[in-house]
Structures are given as structure tokens and as C-alpha cells.
Amino acid sequence: MEIIKTDFEGLLILVPKVIVDSRGFFMESYNYNKLKELGIDNNFVQDNHSLSEYGVIRGLHFQNPPYAQTKLIRAISGEILDVVVDIRKSSSTYGKHLSVMLSAENKKQLLIPKGFAHGFSVISENAEILYKCDNFYNKSSEGGLKFNDTDLNIDWKIPKDKVLVSDKDLNQLNFQSFKSQFE
Numbered sequence: 329m330e331i332i333k334t335d336f337e338g339l340l341i342l343v344p345k346v347i348v349d350s351r352g353f354f355m356e357s358y359n360y361n362k363l364k365e366l367g368i369d370n371n372f373v374q375d376n377h378s379l380s381e382y383g384v385i386r387g388l389h390f391q392n393p394p395y396a397q398t399k400l401i402r403a404i405s406g407e408i409l410d411v412v413v414d415i416r417k418s419s420s421t422y423g424k425h426l427s428v429m430l431s432a433e434n435k436k437q438l439l440i441p442k443g444f445a446h447g448f449s450v451i452s453e454n455a456e457i458l459y460k461c462d463n464f465y466n467k468s469s470e471g472g473l474k475f476n477d478t479d480l481n482i483d484w485k486i487p488k489d490k491v492l493v494s495d496k497d498l499n500q501l502n503f504q505s506f507k508s509q510f511e
């Protein structure tokens with residue numbers, strides 16, 4: 329597993345070792361011990377799996393403390409533009425975002441620490457994603473930021489007339505009126 333650091337504290341891109349042979353490929357998509365040897369020690373307790381069509385944007389979501397979640401996300405079919413926004417008030421990258429293409433082809437994973445709002449747009453015809461969480465779903469602790477917030481100015485790589493979002497995501501907070509609960 330290759331670890332790629334980013335400009336955001338704790339936000340890592342993981343590239344698993346893929347073993348190819350005449351039958352296809354094999355990879356250990358997750359290995360607690362191998363990540364622990366690399367200094368990554370999360371007790372993941374919930375796996376999520378979603379399918380979305382082209383143009384869907386899910387996010388930008390997070391769970392507030394004490395239900396905040398570290399996530400380890402990957403695409404198992406199709407391709408997404410995965411986007412995280414740093415909402416840790418004391419972070420030097422507060423309010424900044426990182427975008428990374430995750431796809432069944434590149435097999436990249438994103439380790440997203442607590443304190444980031446997370447979302448993705450579906451660039452392919454459809455995409456299935458799997459992600460591990462180190463805290464359980466807690467609906468009442470959910471928070472969110474508007475995907476099209478002008479201060480965040482995120483390029484989701486989807487033409488405006490093709491964007492598909494839930495009513496919930498249309499009504500998230502603007503960044504300016506958002507009060508982070510993350511230090």
C-alpha cells in the first residue's frame with residue numbers, strides 16, 4: 329500500500345498493491361495491520377455502499393462531534409470526483425478543499441479524517457462507492473455545506489444542467505453562515 333500525503337493534515341491518498349495474473353487481479357483493499365505499520369490506526373465499525381448515476385452530487389456532509397467519522401473511501405465501479413473541505417477551525421487549510429478522482433480503474437482510496445465535509449460527483453455513467461467509517465451513523469448529528477457554495481467554489485466537473493442532487497443537499501448551509509464544531 330503506497331501512502332501519498334496531501335497539503336491537508338491527516339488527509340491521505342492510499343494506492344493499494346494490485347497483483348495481476350492471467351485470471352485478472354487481486355489486492356488487499358484493506359489491512360488493519362499494514363495500515364497500522366504506516367501509522368494509520370482506525371477502528372472502522374461501519375461499511376457503506378452507494379450507487380449513483382452520472383451527474384449525481386452527494387454531499388457535502390459530515391457528522392458533528394461526538395459522532396464525527398473518519399472515512400476510507402474507494403470506487404468499485406465507475407469514476408467519481410471525491411471532494412473534501414477542511415472544517416477544522418484551527419487548521420491552516422480551514423475552508424480549503426481537495427478534489428481527487430477515485431475510480432475502479434485507479435483503485436485509489438482517500439482516508440478522510442474527522443473534521444472534513446465530504447462529497448463526490450459521478451463522472452462516469454454510474455459509480456458504486458464503498459467506504460469505511462470509524463463511527464456509526466447518527467442522523468441527528470449530521471451537518472452539511474452547500475455543494476455549490478460560492479466561497480468554496482468547487483468545480484464538480486459536471487455541467488450545471490446535468491447535476492442531480494437531493495432536496496436535502498439543495499438546502500445545506502452556505503459556508504459563510506456555517507459554525508464549525510471541529511477545533
Ligand SMILES: Cc1cn([C@H]2C[C@H](O)[C@@H](COP(=O)(O)OP(=O)(O)O[C@H]3O[C@H](C)C(=O)[C@H](O)[C@H]3O)O2)c(=O)[nH]c1=O
Nearest residue numbers: 376378386387389390399446447448464465466494496
Ligand atoms: C449515511 C447514511 C445514510 N443512511 C440512510 C439515510 C437515508 O434514508 C439513506 C440515504 O442517506 P443520505 O441521502 O444521507 O445518503 P448520502 O447522500 O449518500 O450521504 C452520504 O454522503 C456523503 C458522501 C458522505 O460522506 C456521508 O457518508 C453520507 O452523508 O440512507 C443510513 O442508514 N446510514 C448511513 O450511514
